[in-house]
Amino acid sequence: MHELSIAVSIVDAVCEELQRRGDPRLIAVHLTMGALSGVVKESLLFAYDAACEGTPLAGTQLVIEETPGEEFLVTALEIEDERDAAD
Amino acid sequence: MSETRLIEVRRNVFKKNDLLARELRARYRDAGTRVISLVSSPGSGKTAFLERTLTELRGRFRVAALVGDLATDNDAARLARTQVPVKQITTGTVCHLDAEMVQDALEEWTLSDLDFLFIENVGNLVCPSSYDLGESLRAVLMSVTEGEDKPRKYPTIFHSADVAIITKIDLADAVEFDRAAARASIEAVRPGMKVLEVSARTGAGMPEWLAEIER
Secondary structure, three states: OHHHHHHHHHHHHHHHHHHHOOOOOEEEEEEEEEHHHOOOHHHHHHHHHHHHOOOOOOOOEEEEEEEOOOOEEEEEEEEEOHHHHOO | OOOEEEEEEEEEOOHHHHHHHHHHHHHHHHHOOEEEEEEOOOOOOHHHHHHHHHHHHOOOOOEEEEEEEOOOOHHHHHHHHHOOOEEEEEOOOOOOOOHHHHHHHOOOOOHHHOOEEEEEOOOOOOHHHHOOOOOOEEEEEEEOOOOOOHHHHOHHHHHHOOEEEEEOHHHOOOOOOOHHHHHHHHHHHOOOOEEEEOOOOOOOOHHHHHHHHHO
C-alpha cells in the first residue's frame, strides 16, 4: 500500500504545519500532484481518510490538483477563519 | 456558517525522505562507498544478476548488499552464497525501500569498510521511483521475457534510473525478443539512457556492466 505511506507522510507534514501555526481548525488540505510522481489519485484519496483517523486531520478533505511533471506538494491549508470563529 | 481561508504552504511531501537520502549520499561519499540500487518488477532476475555481480567483484573490492522484500529472507540466503555481507530488509506490507530503512539496516556496518554497496529494492516498478535512497547509480532491470514495452508502461521508474539493464539475454531468441523495439521503448521514455544487455547465467554483458560501475 504505497499510497497509504504517502498519506501518512502528508498527515505528518500537515500536523507540523498546523502546530507551527497555533493549531487552527483544518477544513481541507490542497495538494498538487504531478503525473510523474507515481501516485494514484483515487488510491491516495482512499488512503488519506484512513491515515487521518485519530489525528487532528480526521474529517478533513483532500483536494488534489493534477499537473504534469514530478512535483508532489502540499500547496495550501484551508482553515476556519479565526476572526469569524471568535464571534 | 464560519468562513474559511487558505494559507499557502508549498511543502514537499517527500521532503523527509529526500533530506535523509541527502544525508546518506553525503555519508556514502565521505566513506568512499559507491552505492548502486537495482529496481525491477518481480521475477526479472535482480537477485541472480546481483549474485553474479557480487561474485565477480568480491576478489578485487570490498562489497556488500542490502535486499528488500515484503517477506522472507530467501534472497539474502541466496546471496550469502557469494560470501559477501548481505542483509535482508523485510518491509512487511510496504512496497518499496525508503531512506530510513536503508539507514537502519546500515547501522551495524562501517561504510568506510566498503567499496561497493548494492541495494536490491522490492520487486515493483511503481513505488520505488518516488524514494531516493541516496544511491549514486540506479539501475532498472527488465528481462527479455517481460515484453519490449515495459518502459512505456512504467515510464516513471525508467525516468528515475540512470542505466537500463536487459536481463536473461541468453533467452532472447527463444522468446523472440525484439531488441530494437525494447531499445526504442527505453529511448522514448528516457532519451540517451545507457542500455546494457546481460545474462547472469552465461556472463554475457557482465564485463560492460562491471566497467560501468567501476568507472
